[in-house]
Amino acid sequence: MRFLNKINKDEVTQKVMEKDFLLALHSNSCDSVCYMLFGYELDSINDILNPKALTTRVIQSAAYFNRMMAPMDNGLMLWRYFPTPLYKKLKKSMDDVELIPKREVNSRILNESLANGPGILNNWIHEGCKDSKTMITLLSDLLLAGIDTTSYTLSFVLYNLSVNKRVQDKLYEELRLIDPDVKKRIPLSLETLARATYLKRVVKESMRLYPVSVGTSRVLEEPCVIAGYKIPENATVITMNQVTCRLDEYVDQANEFIPERYDSNSGFRKIRPFTTLPFGHGPRACIGRRIAESSMYLFLFRLMRSYEIEWVGSKPLGFVSHSLTEPDGPLLFRFVPREL
Template identity: 40%
Template sequence: MTPMLKHFRYLSTSGIPRPFRSIPGPLSLPLIGTLYKYFPVIGNYKFSKLHINGMKKYKQFGPVVKEEIVPGVNIVWLFDPKDIENMFRCEGKYPKRRSHLALEKYRLDRPNVYNTGGLLPTNGPEWWRLRKIFQKGLSSPLAVQQFIPGTDDIVTEFIERLSLIEGQNAIDFLPEISRLFLEMMCLSVFDIRMDSFSDNELYKNSRSTRLLKSALTTNSCILKLDNGPQLWRYFETPLYRKMKKAQKYMEEVAIDLLSLKMSIFKDRDENSSKSLLDVYFSYPELDFKDIIGITCDFLLAGMDTTSYTTSFLLYHLAINPRAQENLHKESVRLLPEWNSPVTKEVLAEAQYAKACLKESHRLRPISVGVGRVLDQTAVFSGYEVPEQTVIVTQNQVSCRLEQYFPRPNDFVPERWLKDTPLYRQGHPFLLLPFGHGARSCIARRLADQNMLILLIKLSRNYKIEWKGGRIDTKSLLINKPDGPILLKFERYQC
């Protein structure tokens, strides 16, 4: 079969594809593209509300939309899950993204510290060299299960800490969650405790506080740096300088932690549990600069994603008492005592907890969708799109459409449980909170495991009430709550 026949065998089954230029979308103007649509006052789109932009585009233009935000760079937005599936079939041997461009420049400008731009922005064979090694420590459920006991200990300490704020109204819980996941991540990656909740670490100039702020700053800058005019390529713009300062601090912390870990690694007992760095240090293919890059990637991507996702999950449970009560009953059954440990057997049986997490992923995913650069010409909903075009899926919008999910705006965990009447098997490419395929999130299993352990232990011991207004997503590079996570906790008497 020739490459052309093979190509159209799975991408186009009838008729002649319509040309790329005919794909509908917002009007692009000379020199500024569609940036004017994002200007305050006159524009009807916002970079901070990509999901709302997406819904507007879908309703106006249909399931395939072409946009030229940056002049000369076309982006095609996909809403139909069949098109999203086709996109992944066309990503090639080395799935390519156009993302984290300014971060890549920062790292490549520092060859004394980094070999590459890291896993997030790097493409091609060099990306695969890193990926195939770094994913080994996280490639299977068995690989991440070794972290369950340590995570359970941290969460148990956190549950005890809640007694300090128990019964108080209007406590913004997001900073607490962020510190918790920083602690979990550093234990898994470095086998080091950050003591994020100690009195010294709660100050604004402490290491953990500055580290969390640096991750937030970087994630807040990247989307605008990627999609703006990219003047930072020629001189340091204020936004690029802000990102650079944040990255410099994360880099310093990473190097300090790596140096500490290396000194411990030399004397490590071979029979002891291994952190991710223990695994990476054992590979001769990696040098210290490679490991600095992946460590910074973990610090950047591993804290805010889980913190924000957990915040949305607790928000949905707090405003849906029936779902929260069902979760509590399951947690009590799995954990007879308040401090009973979560084990791999408990996680295997926690079906309702998994359904709650999955439903929260549907409503408030980690990001609006997945980006790729086409490896070959493809056809989406009858339109031909040339290779090297930037494609971004709109899963967050699609998961809110009635044709795919009945009652799409309601939090209904039962829709994911096969033994309930609400269960409905949807298209497998609708819900992709961690991406798909070779370029999916490297730590997705660990992230879900950590969130589930917290969810089970928290729902076992505390009733959660919501004390704030309606929460929506704010688009940074990832989705962040657009308001404080105002929760009240009341301990169950059992």
């Protein structure tokens, strides 16, 4: 989260923010995931405007890959029989995503002295794992899954806060009580974050309105009847949570951003657990959920404790769904420092 210290101070960071804050969020997510995987941050905000930089290629390739997975999984799927143009582009994107994992795995297998400190890869090396192909595949998957999902989720959280001053002010008061002196920042442990109950409700409410995935999909192992429709075996069924979570039938004032609804004493009707499933459900639920939630809480805590955020876009922000749900335009915010 180095770039948080550069807001309104660093020229490169300022240019990125003026162009599209999503670029900064991508950089932050890439750095966070790389720290978890490899034990160090890349500080990729410095390179995000350079299309030839390694981290920029990884970030852009991950976004392209996630965006094009839906077209790949639908239609005639001719790529199963010969390499179509889209298949070739996706393969090139995945090759770019693998650049950092390949570099880190190969260097640390050759020189185990480099495998010091935190990081999933270092743990594998110390446990004696030598299967470079498997490690590169797993690390690439985690990198691919972690950058866009967190970035898009944070995009909508920040937008919702920027256009709901009441919620933003209430969140700030909570964070100020937990961390009263920004100059003497308290360590953000799990115990500290546990006290930030309104922060968690803000994130949860934003994910209800803007889930990063349209829903959870499963392939039926046997035929069944759903709402009077006979669904054959091997059909793909998707729970359209992106729709159900915005229906007044299931959620009070469903299209309003009201984090208080998750307070049991608020008077709002309790939301059924399967109405909104931002991290999926069951054996195939998101394995990185706790890591993703913690990283978002840490980021939002530091950012919203220090800055008031204002939306300066010319129109309201909407969303578009490909494989993931993402903003339909640039993120244009103004960050006003809070009084210390």
